[in-house]
Amino acid sequence: EAGVTQFPSHSVIEKGQTVTLRCDPISGHDNLYWYRRVMGKEIKFLLHFVKESKQDESGMPNNRFLAERTGGTYSTLKVQPAELEDSGVYFCASSQDFVPGAYGYTFGSGTRLTVV
Amino acid sequence: AQSVTQLGSHVSVSEGALVLLRCNYSSSVPPYLFWYVQYPNQGLQLLLKYTTGATLVKGINGFEAEFKKSETSFHLTKPSAHMSDAAEYFCAVSPYYGNNRLAFGKGNQVVVIP
Numbered sequence: 422e423a424g425v426t427q428f429p430s431h432s433v434i435e436k437g438q439t440v441t442l443r444c445d446p447i448s449g450h451d452n453l454y455w456y457r458r459v460m461g462k463e464i465k466f467l468l469h470f471v472k473e474s475k476q477d478e479s480g481m482p483n484n485r486f487l488a489e490r491t492g493g494t495y496s497t498l499k500v501q502p503a504e505l506e507d508s509g510v511y512f513c514a515s516s517q518d519f520v521p522g523a524y525g526y527t528f529g530s531g532t533r534l535t536v537v
Numbered sequence: 538a539q540s541v542t543q544l545g546s547h548v549s550v551s552e553g554a555l556v557l558l559r560c561n562y563s564s565s566v567p568p569y570l571f572w573y574v575q576y577p578n579q580g581l582q583l584l585l586k587y588t589t590g591a592t593l594v595k596g597i598n599g600f601e602a603e604f605k606k607s608e609t610s611f612h613l614t615k616p617s618a619h620m621s622d623a624a625e626y627f628c629a630v631s632p633y634y635g636n637n638r639l640a641f642g643k644g645n646q647v648v649v650i651p
Contacts, residue, residue: 425580454638463541464581464627466638477638512581525571526639530580 423447425529427513433535439501442532444513446495452476452516453496454526455488459509467511470496503536510534539564539630543642550622551650556615558645560602560628563609570611571629571639572602581627587611598622623649 426445434440446453455467467486468478472493481488485504490496500507510533514526542561550556562568572584585596592604598621602613611628628642 427580452637456639456641461643463643464629464639464641466640469638480638514581525583525586527583528573528581530578 425513425515425527427511427529427532429532430530431533431535433537434503436505436536437502439499440503440534442498442500442511442513442534444496444498444529446513446515447517447527450515450517450527451493452518453490454514454516455496455498456512456514457509458512458531459506464512467498500534503534505536508534508536539568539632539640541628541630541640541642543628543645545645546643547646547648549648549650550618552620553617556600556613556618556622556647558613558626558628558647560611560613560642561609562611562628562630562640564630564632566632569631570602570604571631572596572600572611572613573627573629573641574624575627575644576624584613584626618647618649620649620651623647 451472453470456464458464466480469476470490473490487499510531512531514528516526540563570587573581574584575581585594587594587604595601600615625644625646627644629639631639
């Protein structure tokens, strides 16, 4: 089966610009997650979709970040306007089961965002 | 809330030597425990996981980890390092019930010396 696909793989934008990251989960996986790793820090949870609904968005850093999941398929994460501290690697993951311990997550390769 | 501690951001190991990466966690509820590996220019790949049952868990590429509840640890080992093991390794914890987000450690960058 195809894995979790993220694009772009890299993005360099100027401060104040807008960037949209996309994630295509594994087909049939209702659960989709966004995580972020800022340089030198841990990978941190951003939010969790179950189908098209936001189950938990408590990790979103501020209202400059907007996540959507159209029709319960792919998801986008928009940063508007981007700030320097938004630089990092954004990971998407999907899971067949609501409790990921049973099957675990499958992660994408990540999008490396650099804000200059 | 859960948290994970991985000490030593960079770990050097000689080819053929034991690989030992330490992971300690804190969790207010029974945890699921994971080790992920990230090879250069790739995504996070699941190495192994502990859910319930046997506390010694075997994963891919010869790695294994042992869940020790009394020590709140889940250390990762491999008897003999190979050059292809050079990667970054992450320990993560997720609660058995409640929210299902993963909490990660800071990661260990493993360098294998020929």
